[in-house]
Amino acid sequence: MTKEQDFMLRCLRAYFENNKVNTKINVDLNSFYELCNAHNLAPVVFSVIKDNNSLKENKTAYEAFKDAFYDGIVNYDMQKAVIDEIDELLTANEIEHIFFKGAQLKELYPTPELRLMGDIDVLIRLDDRPKAKQLLVGNGFELTEDNGPVYNYHKGDVLVECHTKIVSGKVGNADAETYFEDAINHANFDGFCGELEPEYNLLYLLTHIAHHFWFYGAGVKMILDLAVFIKHFSPDIDRVASKADELNLKRFSQIIFSICYDWFGVGKKYTDDTDCTKEFLLGFGAFGNINRNKAVVVKRKAIEDGHNSNFMTKLALLFPSYKKMKNIPYVKFIDGRPYLLPFCWIYRIIYNFKNKKDFVKEATFDLTSDETRAEAQKEFEYFEEIGLL
Known part of the structure; x- marks a missing residue:
């Protein structure tokens, strides 16, 4: 682990525990910013070091962090307005829907504006897709892709992925698509907007991490997401790890829960054999977008x-x-x-x-x-x- 990686984890732990980092920063701050940015974590990290004199002395790094911080706030406001609009449209027309992944997770963060999100993921029933399409297009959403279980819409600069499945294809050895094909039936609804049941949702988040591993990479933000989720819902970790066995992901889930415990103090310590996986999570950015062959x-x-x-x-x-x-x-x-x-x-x-x-x-x-x-x-x-x- 590099000094920059170690310090990023210290900053994230401080954020998770609502603390600041006021000690002298002994890392290359320009490289540190590049690392945090590659993991889509620059706004979160800046929130705990923005008053640190070591950072302020490096104007280049300070301005880069500050710009990422305020960009995160602007993007949150745009995305939240679109989420609210979709919720109102679908609810008014009695279409059951679930916002999941980042659209749900960011609202669990101490400061939702700082948890970056590339697009808005919303799940509907397949039978409701024609009606939802008509509603969204009729209200200014541009349909940009309509193949398979995900239809993509744009509203200005905001991308919306409207799903009829939350998993497509296998994940490692698991037939995750079949396992999660009825996800909307595993939700608690308040009116027509629902949330996946916490333990089912946590199993999905683990599967989603596995999916990114299997392709190009999963980053530290996904582990922070798990920590925030576990802290908020207090799910039964053993039961979720046991259920993961049905997806051939029990070993993987135990490793991820162990890393979550090491880094953020929540989850469960199942194993000490986590060094390679920590290196994998730290080494390739948010989605395998850096240093990946x-x-x-x-x-x-x-x-x-x-x-x-x-x-x-x-x-x-x-x-x-x-x-x-x-x-x-x-x-x-x-x-x-x-x-x-x-x-x-x-x-x-x-x-x-x-x-x-x-x-x-x-x-x-x-x-x-x-x-x-x-x-x-x-x-x-x-x-x-x-x-x-």
């Missing part, structure tokens, strides 16, 4: 699928199976239409060339090297050890 991820997924040769890895990357294609957002129209698979392969290649050139280049640049294969094999074995595979 995308080629390693691609190769590791190929190993999971039994594609050990470089040729088979490239072939699987170019021509994914129907099962995988139907969970890619921009081609979800294939769901239920497997006969469209050849067309979708062509569409996907064109789409990636136009919209994801940098990502494709990064993911395939070093795909066949011995170093990439060794790192991918190491990650595969690590995922096996923590119960994701």
